Amino acid sequence: MEKKELITALNQIFEADSVLHDPVDLLLYEYDFSIDSARPEAVVIPRTTAQIAQLMALCEKEQIPVVPRGAGTGLSGGSIPVRGGVVVSMSRLKKLIKHDVPNRYALVQPGMVNFDLSAEIASTGYFFAPDPASQKASTIGGNLALNSGGPHCLAHGTTTNHILGTEIVLAGGEVVRTGSPTPDRPGYDLTGFIVGSEGTLGIVTEATVKLMKIPEAVQTFLALFETIEAASAAVAEVIGAGIVPAALEMLDQVMIQMVEKAMHVGYPPEAGAVLLIEVDGLSEGLDELTEEIIAICRRNGAFDVKYATSEEERVNLWKGRKSAAGALGQVAPNFYLHDGVVPRSKLPEVMRRVGEIGREYNLPIANIFHAGDGNLHPNILFDAREPGIMERVLEAGEKILHLCVEVGGTISGEHGIGTEKQEYMSWIFSEDDMETMRKVKSVFNPSDVVNPWKVFPTKHSCGEISLRMRILKAKPGMEEAWI
Amino acid sequence: MSLTDVDKLAQAGGEQLEVVAVDGLTPKGIAHPESNEEVALILREANAAGQKVAPRGGGTKTGLGNPIQALDVVVSTLGLNKILEYSPADLMIGVQAGVRLADIQAELEKNEQFLPIESVLAGRATIGGAIAANTSGPTRLQYGPARDWLIGTRFVLADGTQAHSGGRVVKNVAGFDMNKIYIGSLGTLGIIVDMNFKLLPMPKASSTLLITFSNPLQATEAALKIIDAGLFPISETVLDERGAAAVGLPAKSTLLVEFRNTAQAVERQLRDSRNLVKPFGGAGIERIAERDKQKELWTKVTDFAYRPELLASQSFSLKAGILPTHVPDFIRQAQLLGGKNGLQVEVLSHAGHGILYFTAQYEDEEAALKTITDFTAKVETNGGSVTAERLPLSLKRRLNDVWGNALTEGELKLMRGIREKLDPNKTLNPGRFVGKM
Numbered sequence: 001m002e003k004k005e006l007i008t009a010l011n012q013i014f015e016a017d018s019v020l021h022d023p024v025d026l027l028l029y030e031y032d033f034s035i036d037s038a039r040p041e042a043v044v045i046p047r048t049t050a051q052i053a054q055l056m057a058l059c060e061k062e063q064i065p066v067v068p069r070g071a072g073t074g075l076s077g078g079s080i081p082v083r084g085g086v087v088v089s090m091s092r093l094k095k096l097i098k099h100d101v102p103n104r105y106a107l108v109q110p111g112m113v114n115f116d117l118s119a120e121i122a123s124t125g126y127f128f129a130p131d132p133a134s135q136k137a138s139t140i141g142g143n144l145a146l147n148s149g150g151p152h153c154l155a156h157g158t159t160t161n162h163i164l165g166t167e168i169v170l171a172g173g174e175v176v177r178t179g180s181p182t183p184d185r186p187g188y189d190l191t192g193f194i195v196g197s198e199g200t201l202g203i204v205t206e207a208t209v210k211l212m213k214i215p216e217a218v219q220t221f222l223a224l225f226e227t228i229e230a231a232s233a234a235v236a237e238v239i240g241a242g243i244v245p246a247a248l249e250m251l252d253q254v255m256i257q258m259v260e261k262a263m264h265v266g267y268p269p270e271a272g273a274v275l276l277i278e279v280d281g282l283s284e285g286l287d288e289l290t291e292e293i294i295a296i297c298r299r300n301g302a303f304d305v306k307y308a309t310s311e312e313e314r315v316n317l318w319k320g321r322k323s324a325a326g327a328l329g330q331v332a333p334n335f336y337l338h339d340g341v342v343p344r345s346k347l348p349e350v351m352r353r354v355g356e357i358g359r360e361y362n363l364p365i366a367n368i369f370h371a372g373d374g375n376l377h378p379n380i381l382f383d384a385r386e387p388g389i390m391e392r393v394l395e396a397g398e399k400i401l402h403l404c405v406e407v408g409g410t411i412s413g414e415h416g417i418g419t420e421k422q423e424y425m426s427w428i429f430s431e432d433d434m435e436t437m438r439k440v441k442s443v444f445n446p447s448d449v450v451n452p453w454k455v456f457p458t459k460h461s462c463g464e465i466s467l468r469m470r471i472l473k474a475k476p477g478m479e480e481a482w483i
Numbered sequence: 484m485s486l487t488d489v490d491k492l493a494q495a496g497g498e499q500l501e502v503v504a505v506d507g508l509t510p511k512g513i514a515h516p517e518s519n520e521e522v523a524l525i526l527r528e529a530n531a532a533g534q535k536v537a538p539r540g541g542g543t544k545t546g547l548g549n550p551i552q553a554l555d556v557v558v559s560t561l562g563l564n565k566i567l568e569y570s571p572a573d574l575m576i577g578v579q580a581g582v583r584l585a586d587i588q589a590e591l592e593k594n595e596q597f598l599p600i601e602s603v604l605a606g607r608a609t610i611g612g613a614i615a616a617n618t619s620g621p622t623r624l625q626y627g628p629a630r631d632w633l634i635g636t637r638f639v640l641a642d643g644t645q646a647h648s649g650g651r652v653v654k655n656v657a658g659f660d661m662n663k664i665y666i667g668s669l670g671t672l673g674i675i676v677d678m679n680f681k682l683l684p685m686p687k688a689s690s691t692l693l694i695t696f697s698n699p700l701q702a703t704e705a706a707l708k709i710i711d712a713g714l715f716p717i718s719e720t721v722l723d724e725r726g727a728a729a730v731g732l733p734a735k736s737t738l739l740v741e742f743r744n745t746a747q748a749v750e751r752q753l754r755d756s757r758n759l760v761k762p763f764g765g766a767g768i769e770r771i772a773e774r775d776k777q778k779e780l781w782t783k784v785t786d787f788a789y790r791p792e793l794l795a796s797q798s799f800s801l802k803a804g805i806l807p808t809h810v811p812d813f814i815r816q817a818q819l820l821g822g823k824n825g826l827q828v829e830v831l832s833h834a835g836h837g838i839l840y841f842t843a844q845y846e847d848e849e850a851a852l853k854t855i856t857d858f859t860a861k862v863e864t865n866g867g868s869v870t871a872e873r874l875p876l877s878l879k880r881r882l883n884d885v886w887g888n889a890l891t892e893g894e895l896k897l898m899r900g901i902r903e904k905l906d907p908n909k910t911l912n913p914g915r916f917v918g919k920m
Contacts, residue, residue, distance in 0.1 A: 102707055103806045103837075125713070147656045158654065160663070161631045176893035182867040183628070183837050184617065184804040186886040187917040188672075188898050192630055192663025196656050213713045240572035242595060242684025281715065285748035341652045345572040374573075375654045413654035421657075428650065429658055436646040436905070437659045443900035455658065 001062045003041050010042055010086070013054045018045045018092075029069065029079075029087045035336065036077040036419050040067065040087040047092050049167065049175060049205040056203065057173030059086060059449050066171070067451050068203045070111065070142030073134045075337060076418030078145065078198050083452050088203060090141050096120050097206070104211045105164055105181040110141025110204050114148075117209075126211040129156040132414070133322040141204050147196030149414035151247035151278070151321065154372040156212065158414070160195040165208035168194060168201070171449045181208050193440065198416050200451045201444035217283035218246070219290050220308040220317055223297040224271040228252050228355065228367065231273035232348040234300035235371040238293055239344045245293065247278040248372025249321055254331065255366040255379075262327035265320040266306065266313065275302075275371065276321055324368050331364060332381035336393050339415040340404035344374045353403055354378050361396040375413035376404065402427065417455045425457055500557075505537045505545055507876050508554040513539075517562035519637065519645055519676045526674065527643025529556055530910045536641075537912055538670040540581060540612030543604045543789070546873055547616055548669055548915030549885050560611050563676055566590060568651075574682040575651060577635070580611025580675050595685045599626035603789045605782075611675045617667030620785040621718035621741070624835040626683070629666050635679035636662045638672070641906040645676075653681050664901065671916045672905045686743035689717075690753055691777045694760050695735040695767040699723050699830075700811035702738040705763040706834045707807060709740060712759055714752045717741045719835035720784050723814055726829040729790060729842075730783040738765070738834075739784065741777065787831045788840045788873060796844045799851055799874035801858065803839040805867035810834045813862060817841040820857050824850040837867075852881050863889050886917040895920075 001009070003021070010019045020026060020043040030037045041064075046052050059066045065085030072079050081087050094111035101124045108117060114135040118127040131150040132138055138148065144166070148159045156162075165179025179191035194201055225231040231250055238248065251259065252273045260267045267274065275297065279289050294305055308314035328335045342350045351367070354376070358365035369377040378400055382389050401411055401424060411417070411424045425434060434456055444450075500509050516522045529536050534555035539545065541561075563579035566587070570576070571594040578587060584598075584605040591597050601620025602608040608618065614636075619628050626632075635649035648661030665672060696702040699721050706719040718741040728734040738760070742752040757768055771777050783790070788800035805813055810832045821828035821843055832839040841858065845851040851874075859869040868889040871882055879885055890898075895918050902909075902920050914920075 100806075102711070102808050104710075125711075147660070149654055153654070157627070157631055158656075160660065161627060174893060176897060177891060178894060178897075180804070180866065180868070180889075182804040182806055183623075184619075184667075184802065184870070185868050185889065186667075186870055187890055187894060188668060188901055189630065189663040189666060190894060190897055192660055192666075195663075196660050213710065213715070215715075216713050236572060239574060242574075244574075244684065282713075282744065282748045282751055284751040285745035288745055288747065341654050343570065343573045343575065343652055345570060370654070373653045408651050410650045410652055410655045410657050412657045413652075414656055416656055417658070425658065430646070432644050433646045433648070434658070436640065436644070437648070437661060439904040440661070440664065440901055441659065443897055443904060 001064060006041055006064065009058055010044055013051055013058070014044050014046065018047065029089070032072040032074045032077065032079040034075050034077040034080065034418060034420055036080045038080050038082045039084065040081040041084050043087045043089055045089045045092050049169065052088065052169045052203055052205055053173040053175055055086065055088065056169050056171055060171040060173070060447065063447060063449060065452050066203070066449055068141070068199045070139035071113070071137045073138045074142065074146065074416065074418065075339070076412070076416040076420040078416055078418040078451070078454060080419060082419055090139065093205065099124070099211065100181070101126055101211065103181060106209050106211055108140050108207050108209055110139060110144065110207060112140050114138050114140060114143055121211065125214055127214050128162065128209055129212045130159040130162055140207055140209065144195050144204060144207055145197065145199045146414065146416045149370065149375065151249050151370055154248055154370065155244055155246040160192060162210040163191060163195050163207055164210055165191050166194055166204050167206035168204050170202040171445050171447065179208060198418060198451065198455055200454050201441060202450055215280035217286055218278060218280040218314070219286050220278045220314045221290065222267070222306040222317060223275040223277060223294065223302040224268055224304040224306070225274065225302050226272045228273045228351045229348050230301035231275050232351045232371070234275060234297045234302065236345050236347050237296045237300060239372065241292070241296060243289065243293060245277050245372060246280040247276070249276040250274070250367065250369055250371035251276065251321065251324070252367040254364060255324060255368045258327040258330050258366065259320045259324050261330060263320055263323065265316040267320050268304070268306070276317060321368065328366065328379060328381065331366070332383055334382050334384045336380045336382070336397055338376065338378045338380070338397050338400055339412050340376050340401050340409060341413040342374045342376065342404050342407050342409035346407040347371065347374060350376070350403060350407060354400055357396055357399050361392045363392060363396055370413070373413070374409065419454060422455065422457045503539060503542065503557045505554055506550040506879070508551060510537070510554050510557045513557040513559055515559050515562045519639060522558065522639045522674055522676055523643040523645055525556070525558055526639055526641055526910065530641045530643065530908055533908065534910070535913050536910055538615070538674045540609030541583065541604070541607035543602070543608045544612060544616045548912065549919045550876065550880055550914065551912060552914035558674060560609060560674070567677060571596060574684070575653070575679060576682055577651065577677060577679045578610055579677045581609050584608050584610055584613055591682060592685070596682045597685055598680055599632055599683055600629050601785055603786050610678065614666055614675060614678060615668060615670050619838070621720050621781060621833050623838070624719055624833060625715060625717040630663055632680050633662045633666060633678055634681055636665050636675060637677045638665060638675045640673045641908060641910040649679065651679050669916055670912045671902055671920070673911070688746040688749045689741060689743040689774070689777060690749050691771040691780065692740045692753060692756055693732070693769040693771060694738045694765040695733070696738065696764050697736065699736045699814040701763040702736050703811045703834045705760040705765055706738055706740070708759050708763070709756050710835055712755060714755055716752070716835065717743045718781070719833065721810060721814070721832045721834040723818065723830045725827065726787070726831045729829045730780070730787060739780070741781065784831065788842055793842055793844065797846065797875060798842060798844040799855065799878065800872050801841040801855060801869055802872045803841065803862050803867055803869045805837045805839055805862060805865065807834055807837045809865060809867070810837065810839060813839055816861055817858060820854050824854045826850060826854055848878055851878055855882065859887050863887060884918065890917060
């Protein structure tokens with residue numbers, strides 16, 4: 001189908017203000033927060049599920065790629081239309097359709113911003129637990145597609161533990177409801193398979209989400225260490241002692257100094273590493289829990305502990321953590337953020353080796369991550385204009401990722417595979433593993449029209465489509481990214 | 484013959500094959516693989532020869548599902564009985580499918596840890612079976628179902644292909660989440676051979692409150708109030724009068740609530756709960772603090788639908804998934820329908836999360852059939868689902884689908900598609916799953 005024909009067909013499904021095809025208008029939709037970009041033929045901004053169904057029928061018939069997009073905050077290229085086609089912006093579908101507090105669930109449209117959902121129901125005393133750092137911009141649909149994490153998933157689980165059902169539009173236009181707010185719906189857990197499928201099975205147009213009671217009390221504190229190794233050992237011991245805090249985050253000195261300079265939120269620039277720790281629950285017992293954790297920290301060399309004594313201080317401490325990416329620009333114009341997971345008992349060893357890799361490649365690495373569940377985010381800082389730097393950055397990053405796999409971890413804890421890590425899937429999955437996953441995917445998306453060439457290695461991974469090649473044309477300026 | 488004797492026979496190859504029969508069909512043989520490769524070999528050969536296979540763990544859920552269409556070989560997983568890796572420091576365990584759930588808990592207890600997955604007859608049930616049947620118990624209220632704890636699965640497909648999903652770490656989004664579709668798949672997507680799980684530390688203290696009410700409606704309202712007050716109970720179970728008697732309690736509408744936390748927090752939870760239940764007529768409040776007594780009571784609660792007098796008689800057990808606020812209505816519905824059809828029924832509901840069990844002994848199969856179909860229709864009209872989980876073969880054969888009729892054609896189409904991709908010859912448990920696929 002020619003582009004002109006496509007636009008005509010789209011104008012028959014969508015209102016005039018819902019179809020973009022002028023190159024200037026398409027610019028915004030070429031990017032997300034990965035290092036990738038590609039131009040679609042058109043962008044549509046639907047108002048109804050019916051419109052999406054018609055679009056999917058058209059695209060299946062004409063074999064035009066369709067790529068759903070939430071807020072575009074993804075870090076692995078999930079929203080990038082690498083094969084062109086039509087980007088479907090879900091931004092107009094952002095309503096909280098219904099919330100049922102006694103039965104602890106809500107029906108939401110996928111374009112609703114994560115933070116807004118919890119804000120809108122806050123007066124009921126309940127919230128939506130998954131809290132990725134991007135939550136003030138990222139949408140429920142995006143969180144669902146990537147099975148997003150966040151600091152509080154240590155205690156509460158990741159997004160998939162909070163999605164009870166979906167309404168999904170498949171290639172071809174069929175609309176299917178999966179799951180239920182009632183437990184144990186018979187059959188296979190289609191919802192569980194859809195969550196984390198990175199938008200490659202269909203377009204989710206509604207989500208049934210679990211609501212949790214907001215805990216009555218929370219204590220937030222910062223433990224200061226001289227070295228990353230000491231902080232890592234403390235994390236390993238906390239988990240080993242059978243303590244699962246609500247959140248347990250680590251920042252190293254490079255990160256701390258940048259954050260403090262940019263935001264003045266009370267992070268101590270003299271610390272080699274800090275642990276940002278939060279416990280929540282009934283107020284009885286929280287003091288005991290806090291004391292236990294602090295004792296472990298001190299035993300592992302913590303030289304000071306700062307407590308948030310007010311909600312404002314607590315908000316500031318979290319601001320330092322969640323908005324940290326914005327501060328990175330002070331040290332270098334570019335950063336490449338990684339996302340690997342290791343068993344927590346391996347954290348000290350891995351953090352030491354990450355430091356060694358940074359020195360080996362002469363690249364500063366800033367660490368800010370979910371230490372409590374072993375989910376690392378090493379940030380390689382560089383200036384893309386420096387000749388030959390990209391190869392070093394890529395190699396160092398690959399070494400770090402491979403290290404995660406070596407110690408029994410995995411190549412992505414929350415950012416997803418997308419286009420970024422397709423080629424590394426074979427590090428952890430055999431051909432049989434991937435073929436099995438592909439088989440199930442093909443039930444939903446038989447001709448790969450929906451978000452093609454993502455997640456699995458494609459034969460097109462080499463050559464002009466390869467991520468390495470695309471990175472060599474990397475763009476600077478990711479100040480508003482979230483880690 | 485006790486159920487444990489069956490396993491010994493099956494393992495020894497003493498081959499009283501009738502005891503591992505499924506839905507009245509006796510297999511020609513029973514296989515005892517001791518490695519993943521042996522499982523793969525057996526399945527590859529059976530699949531190629533057009534033979535039909537039923538996996539078997541502890542045999543506690545052999546009756547679950549629609550009648551199996553054909554059966555040649557039972558594959559026992561009891562030879563896959565090792566704990567492969569236990570890392571207390573990482574709160575992670577890797578186990579083979581044939582390890583009994585109770586044995587896993589015993590091992591974890593040595594490090595004051597536990598796996599938040601429950602099953603009926605946990606002394607017999609294997610972890611592989613628990614996952615394949617998606618079992619859960621009262622503590623699901625706080626800990627969530629099995630899908631919240633399984634982080635890695637290794638399985639063998641019908642054609643002998645070995646594959647895995649997930650891994651050994653608690654956060655993992657690489658690839659698709661196949662773990663989820665294996666949970667509850669009842670062997671129809673392959674034989675699970677080993678799994679990795681997240682674990683939790685054992686809380687320092689626990690107590691159970693036993694409160695009686697005039698009726699299940701009040702008991703449920705009190706239960707939901709305790710949740711809404713932010714007290715985070717671990718379990719909340721409502722029993723009607725006959726249900727309470729069935730677990731050895733006085734025959735009154737009863738609410739059981741369990742709390743686990745630090746000792747100080749538990750005292751607070753108990754104190755607040757006592758006050759909260761009073762406006763709902765909560766009386767006769769009893770606290771059970773001894774661990775063994777609590778374990779005994781909660782085991783009876785967990786085994787409610789499989790209790791000895793049911794297994795020894797002509798009876799059925801239904802499991803309904805409903806909204807917590809509908810629990811009182813459906814307890815009453817169960818009682819009314821039972822009365823209308825001349826059956827004595829017992830009802831238990833984990834009211835906090837909406838699982839309800841409805842059991843009855845019967846003489847008249849027609850009456851049982853009517854009760855089941857009417858109850859199922861009422862639940863489905865209200866957005867829930869009903870599985871006729873345990874019932875005699877002759878009654879099972881008369882049902883359209885033991886898994887009910889809640890699934891839409893859209894869902895069934897996707898499910899059939901998955902089944903066809905992973906087991907195109909329907910080698911594994913043919914006909915047992917939803918829609919008899």
